[in-house]
Amino acid sequence: MKKCNVAVVGATGVVGREILKIVAERKFPFGELKLLASKRSAGMRTSFKDKEYIIEETKPDSFENIDIALFASAEAASEIFASEAVKRGAVVIDNSSTFRMNPEVPLVVPEVNPEDISWHKGIIANPNCSTIQLVVVLKPLHDVAKIKRLVIATYQSVSGWGREAMAELNQQTRDIIAGLVPTIRREILPYQIAFSVIPQIDKFLEDGYTKEEMKMVNETKKIMKDDNIKVTATCVRVPVLVSHCEAVNIEMEKKLSVHQAKEILSKTPGVEVVDDPGELRYPLPTVAAGKDPCYVGRIREDNTVPCGLNLWIVSDNLRKGAALNAVQIAELLIKK
């Protein structure tokens, strides 16, 4: 198999670094590897697989001779450089929200809609972290029982907002533990997150929903290819470093018992059922962090509707929610 030349844009960020970890873990067959970032990080050195790399500033020419460009940077970088990469023959796998709802761009979760990579025109979008773990678990249930409506409440870790938000949680926590009033850097998170929760992720839209909430609504429909699935969400930041949790209420057309749902989910690639209330076993963010699966538990029938289920879904938002999903897409591309 031909090894492909890979560029990672945003290689110094939390997702970029996770991509490198996963590339190494999965023995991804890369040839040349270019680590790109903003001007600020250019010149930094990093070692990867016993070789030293120098971080380069992302420029249009950076993508010459690159086969796959994994974008793990801010939206601005994707807006500027994705087309430059495509122009130079690279396939872009973009982790930002820039192209996700573009009808010309496939939005792919390899366990759910791998077939959609076939119609890409140079760019493949990686869905939002909270959407990925949701659809990996819901797709097999939808196939069997047709999901009609979802009511979701999330418990999202600060790493979803980048390294600075993680540092912010740590610093605020240290301050409070030391008896100090924590300094809040409002440009990072709008309010204190240590020992608190914030019911806002990303910006507000006209109708009072946040962008994050609407990502879950719109991306779920696109990935599952079913505009009839009704989705409503409340997205909340919690003082956790890594892993997102989701309380998901499902209405289906067909009744599924807890036993049936467990049986379906335990056979689903990428899903791990952790569900034994008697033994106090259910998914936890501390356990999911650093691991690949989407964990599901607390599977309960919801008898307030004819065919209802409640689930608790947890996954590492940096891995399956971002870096792992992107590398899996790259693996699909290579297989073709």
Add this chain to the structure above:
Amino acid sequence: MKKCNVAVVGATGVVGREILKIVAERKFPFGELKLLASKRSAGMRTSFKDKEYIIEETKPDSFENIDIALFASAEAASEIFASEAVKRGAVVIDNSSTFRMNPEVPLVVPEVNPEDISWHKGIIANPNCSTIQLVVVLKPLHDVAKIKRLVIATYQSVSGWGREAMAELNQQTRDIIAGLVPTIRREILPYQIAFSVIPQIDKFLEDGYTKEEMKMVNETKKIMKDDNIKVTATCVRVPVLVSHCEAVNIEMEKKLSVHQAKEILSKTPGVEVVDDPGELRYPLPTVAAGKDPCYVGRIREDNTVPCGLNLWIVSDNLRKGAALNAVQIAELLIKK
């Protein structure tokens, strides 16, 4: 007005201490005040309103000459001593779950069903913290638009599990900040709560729901006097010291616009609307802690059902969720 003699059972616990604070703040007209607790705390001294009190061990005779006994201790104490107090002529206001679903015992939230205190037979139950803040906000909407179904996800602080759980969160946080692996005292909380969330509050029942979740289901119906309201809940512990938050999805018989809901709620006693996305204003646990109202915000129409709303409700679980509600019931009793 005749001053009444008051006993506080569990006076050294987090709720008991909050009761004393509120009795002082609201100038509750008490005559004699007895501070009762378990044998372990007996003999401790505490000062209250410039007077020193000695904590006494709770015994049947402790309730001689007491008019109102506020129980803020474990279920076991209520099971043993509530009837002893009633036998001696006291009215018991019980914060435990022991009598809540007993059809002979009114379950009262003064803003919602004050009329129910009239039929007490010696015991009045104080609802569960997560239920109180829910019904205070929902009752006026139910009166106007009839609630058909609720899907709830909670973000509950550790103080709901008592002072030891608060100490546990603090200690685990200190350990982690110091780079240590935190010691988990599993008899208090089943897993690490610092920098994590735990999707379990109270024990599991046969069907996979927790007791806490079923309290929300059953108590909501009893307080609102409507068995037709369908309720399903997922209750989650978060690393917050005080205040519970709730993401609440509502289906109603009648459509309410955001504007209408805000107008109704802004006139509701005990409720404070904090809802201005443009200014990033919404209820926060850090702001609610130490205050009386049930805060509601993030009011959004949910168009996935004909008449849907999403709300975010936050309140101090030790105050309105426990101590304040109990003292308000006592105030109602005195007025009669």
